[in-house]
Amino acid sequence: MPAKMQLTKGNEALAMGAIAGGCDCFFGYPITPQNEVPEVLSYEMPKRGRVFVQAESEVASINMVYGAAAAGKRAMTSSSSPGVSLMMEGLSYIACAELPCLIVNVMRGGPGLGSITPSQGDYFQACKGGGHGDYHSVVLAPWNVQEMYEFPALAFELADRYRCPAMLLADGVLGAMMEPAEISDDAPPPNVPEKPWATNGRNGRAHKNVVNSLVIDPYGLRDHNLKLQAKYKAMECETRWDTRDVDDAEILVVAYGISARLALSGCKLARKKGIKAGLLRPITLFPFPSKQIAECARNKKRILVVELSAGQMVEDVRLAVNGDVPVDFYGEMGGVIPSPAEVCEKIVEAAQ
Amino acid sequence: MTTAMNSQDGMKKQNGGSVAAEDLVDLKCVFERPQSLSDKPFHYCPGCSHGTYHRLIAEMIDEFGFMDRTVGICPVGCAVFAYEYFETDMIEASHGRAPAVATGVKRALPDRFVFTYQGDGDLASIGMGEIIHAAARGERITVFFVNNGIFGMTGGQMAPTSLIGQKTTTSVDGRDARATGHPIRVCELLSNLEGVAYMARVALTSPKNINTCRKYMRKAIRAQTEDVGLGLVEVLSPCPVQWGMSPGDALHHIEEDVVKEFPPGEFVDKLADPVKA
Structure with missing residues (x-):
């Protein structure tokens, strides 16, 4: 059946997107606000002959992902902020062992047990490593239900291309909201590259394969780190971003995910008040569109960064423009979501 | 052969x-040397039985003809380099998580032979959650468990399996039950779980016991290959260096003292159960 437009909940779209993206194995532990993801996959995966396991914890989930990814399969887990924190050790091992996989974080308010309401407080964790050591994941930030459906496939593709973990960084609004999206429940299988490094049994192979993140020799570990860093540099060509009404804008608003939706509405309200505001939305948070922001900011009066956090991505925006343009910040925390009118007010303040 | x-x-x-x-x-x-064992010299200390257990596993892989379809999962601990000693595909897991990693591999590739190799710190301390749930789910994996009652690699700290009164670098006056609890008996604990198909404990102290171990290992492998459930063999293993004993005294210590806390024998054998068979 071809893809058809249907009213879909973000988390359900994400689950169907994982299937369309060729996910072979899903491992997860319940946590709000992403529970529809494992719920949908618990019946959609087995009926396609694919693997679904409800793990005993997030720690077990990420290590099951490690095993299935090492075996050469497209493997993923889904969780929310505190659960993703528990996965950080495993994510570091996965990055070092160069295993492609997908980790979904439908963010909720923190720190601590926090709340179950939407937040963007895990940007640092997602983009700056999170676990121990020098590593990165590809980080994708959807802003609507359509992208919740499309990004798992993109994430798997990038993860396979660079042999690295990919993270889909959503939030409680995107997970729970319903809107029309073009969804297919029998998408054609994606092209998955050969994985000659996989530990899937030798089966006639002349040598054994080993998946490992232990490099005991300091020079060996340094060289492995240099290789990883070169890979992260090479990923820059995968940078994705979106702009709206930026050409004539005097105020550039930078926001990702659900904040970008609010920010775009805020920009439109500001234009009605005669203030030219435009939006730049990073789609990949790693690699971060630093050059594109610097380029776009060149003739702007000010930049306003909007996040559901105390100000995390704003640091990368400031680094991107390196003092050339003043950068303001507007953020809400704890699950509080600003209205477009409130964003508009901040744009008006910035313009004065 | x-x-x-x-x-x-x-x-x-x-x-x-x-x-x-x-x-x-x-x-x-x-x-x-079994075909499945590499020719790399073991790094283990004199008198340690990790090398013996490695060899027995390699013998079994050869005997079953599984070298081409085995994926082994190594622990963190003294056997952290076990991936260098087997000629099969190998994965190095994080500390204690080998049963979860093995679950991922086995669910992804149900026709492969998947084993974990874990020490008592790895399995009975940090990884207790993973082994209990892998056992409860009846994962079709085989667990080779080495119990030497101490954290060997990190320098001889107390393990959950250390005996009461045992002197370690974190229990210098001997393990005190009031402060640190009692040794965890893994086979007794896990044998209550329905998903376990085979579970046995043996002291790796004599040629006779090594032959018994082979017998147990065959069954623990069959538990997986015959799709019955999880198989586990616990070996009581000497750590002469961290116990502060000669290799000979360490073997006597197992046979005289350790077996009183950890009685050898078969705990679960659903292969022999005519109802299950």
Whole structure:
């Protein structure tokens, strides 16, 4: 059946997107606000002959992902902020062992047990490593239900291309909201590259394969780190971003995910008040569109960064423009979501 | 397994190739390194039985003909380099998580033979959650568990399996039950779970016991290959260096003291159960 437009909940779209993206194995532990993801996959995966396991914890989930990814399969887990924190050790091992996989974080308010309401407080964790050591994941930030459906496939593709973990960084609004999206429940299988490094049994192979993140020799570990860093540099060509009404804008608003939706509405309200505001939305948070922001900011009066956090991505925006343009910040925390009118007010303040 | 070609190769290695091959055709190789074991020298301390257990696993992989379809999962601990000693595909897991990693591999590739190799710190301390749930789910994996009652690699700290009164670097006056609890008996604990198909404990202290171990290992492997459930063999293993004993005294200590806390024997055997069979 071809893809058809249907009213879909973000988390359900994400689950169907994982299937369309060729996910072979899903491992997860319940946590709000992403529970529809494992719920949908618990019946959609087995009926396609694919693997679904409800793990005993997030720690077990990420290590099951490690095993299935090492075996050469497209493997993923889904969780929310505190659960993703528990996965950080495993994510570091996965990055070092160069295993492609997908980790979904439908963010909720923190720190601590926090709340179950939407937040963007895990940007640092997602983009700056999170676990121990020098590593990165590809980080994708959807802003609507359509992208919740499309990004798992993109994430798997990038993860396979660079042999690295990919993270889909959503939030409680995107997970729970319903809107029309073009969804297919029998998408054609994606092209998955050969994985000659996989530990899937030798089966006639002349040598054994080993998946490992232990490099005991300091020079060996340094060289492995240099290789990883070169890979992260090479990923820059995968940078994705979106702009709206930026050409004539005097105020550039930078926001990702659900904040970008609010920010775009805020920009439109500001234009009605005669203030030219435009939006730049990073789609990949790693690699971060630093050059594109610097380029776009060149003739702007000010930049306003909007996040559901105390100000995390704003640091990368400031680094991107390196003092050339003043950068303001507007953020809400704890699950509080600003209205477009409130964003508009901040744009008006910035313009004065 | 034994062929004229193998025996010639073996003799050539020993004698530097000085014996003419035609003189050896009637000789029979009676002992050699299993094909599934690499020729890398073990890094283990004198008197440790990790090497023995590695060899037994490699023998089993050869015996079952699984070298081409095995994926082994290594622990963190003394056996952290176990991936260097087997000729099969290997994965190095994070501390304690080998059963979760093995679950991922086995669910992804149900027709492969998947084993974990874990020490008592790895399995009974940090990884207790993973082994309990893998057992409860009846994962079709085989667990080779080494219990030497101490954290060997990190320098001899107390383990959950250390005996009451045992002196370690974190229990210098001897393990005190009031402060640190009692040893965890893994086989007794896990044998309550329905997903376990085979579970046994043996002391790796004598040729006789090593033969018993082989017997147990065969069953723990069959538990997986016959799709019955999780198989586990716990070996009581000496750690002469961290116990502060000679290798000989360490073996006596197991046979006299350790077995009182950890009685050897078969705890679960659903292979022999006519109802299950």
